Amino acid sequence: MRCALIMGLAGVLGLTAASAADVMVVSDATWKVTNPAPPTGWNSDVDFDDSGWGNAVENPSNHNIWMISLQSASGPNQVWARKVFNLSAPVASAVGHFGFDDNGQLYLNGHLLIDDTGGGATVFNNFVIDPSFFVVGDNLIAMHGIDTIAPFNSLNAQLPITLVPEPACAWLLAASAVGLLARARKRG
Numbered sequence: 001m002r003c004a005l006i007m008g009l010a011g012v013l014g015l016t017a018a019s020a021a022d023v024m025v026v027s028d029a030t031w032k033v034t035n036p037a038p039p040t041g042w043n044s045d046v047d048f049d050d051s052g053w054g055n056a057v058e059n060p061s062n063h064n065i066w067m068i069s070l071q072s073a074s075g076p077n078q079v080w081a082r083k084v085f086n087l088s089a090p091v092a093s094a095v096g097h098f099g100f101d102d103n104g105q106l107y108l109n110g111h112l113l114i115d116d117t118g119g120g121a122t123v124f125n126n127f128v129i130d131p132s133f134f135v136v137g138d139n140l141i142a143m144h145g146i147d148t149i150a151p152f153n154s155l156n157a158q159l160p161i162t163l164v165p166e167p168a169c170a171w172l173l174a175a176s177a178v179g180l181l182a183r184a185r186k187r188g
Helices: 002-018 167-187
Strands: 022-026 032-034 057-059 064-066 078-087 091-101 103-108 111-116 122-128 137-146 154-163
Touching: 022 078, 078 154, 091 103, 091 111, 091 137, 111 122, 137 154
Parallel strands: none
Antiparallel strands: 022 154, 032 078, 057 064, 064 154, 078 137, 091 122, 091 154, 103 111, 103 137
16 A cells, blocks of 8 residues: 555656646747848847748748748848747756757857857757756747758757746645645555
């Protein structure tokens, strides 16, 4: 009985940890893109006026985005892209996957995270981001892409963000655990 209770409690705790509030930021057609180069603040100011920018063109099977076309011959050789997203709690961890075909930079709230000048398509997998770079409220992810080699051009971002669980969840878990243990002792 105690073994079943412990396993049940571990399951409840594991379920709560696994279902912590998460946010996924993915490059898609909702990102704003422009060419020519925008003025200062495009990559650091969440309130920057991008109302004149267009929406990105997206390949939905891999979340690659660009402006006008993902084909080098049809799209501009440089693009500036940005997405504002909201976080309801502090960040516990963020490990992203980013790609540039061919070169570019990645910014988060004005912090330069990646400066890819290697030429050719480059992927940055399991890229750990300092949680202090995020804020509760509106955040900005921004990318500058430079196409140097045909036939394709693209930017790619997949950023799963784990938020710090609310304290109320921890108290509810603790109260439930105490109740389950007391009930088990009463029966045992």
